[in-house]
Amino acid sequence: MSAAAISPLSLVLLAASVTFIWRVLGALLASKIDTDGALFRWIGCVSYATVAGLIARMAVLPTGDLADTPLALRLGAVAIGFAVFFLAKRNLLLGAAIGAGCFAGGLALLAN
Numbered sequence: 043m044s045a046a047a048i049s050p051l052s053l054v055l056l057a058a059s060v061t062f063i064w065r066v067l068g069a070l071l072a073s074k075i076d077t078d079g080a081l082f083r084w085i086g087c088v089s090y091a092t093v094a095g096l097i098a099r100m101a102v103l104p105t106g107d108l109a110d111t112p113l114a115l116r117l118g119a120v121a122i123g124f125a126v127f128f129l130a131k132r133n134l135l136l137g138a139a140i141g142a143g144c145f146a147g148g149l150a151l152l153a154n
Contacts, residue, residue: 093134097138100116101119111145115145115149119141122140122141122144123140126141
């Protein structure tokens with residue numbers, strides 16, 4: 043059977059059913075997970091460390107077009123994002139978004 047013989051609707055329904063199966067399994071297993079346990083604390087620490095490492099790498103040793111931006115702008119945006127992260131009760135999304143917004147705003151100011 044070739045890929046052209048399968049209708050796009052069938053492919054979408056198949057993908058949705060596979061996704062639904064994993065969601066159901068996740069919901070069933072979620073009640074058995076101790077979110078205050080050592081494993082979840084370790085996962086949280088690893089995720090924070092991974093994001094921090096990637097941001098540090100992008101800020102200090104960038105590649106591509108990011109390497110052409112001023113180091114002070116990159117480090118300033120990271121510092122502001124870091125401050126917002128802690129001021130917003132360790133909200134990673136808000137800290138990263140504000141830091142990226144400050145970087146974009148700084149680039150816009152430098153372009154003028």
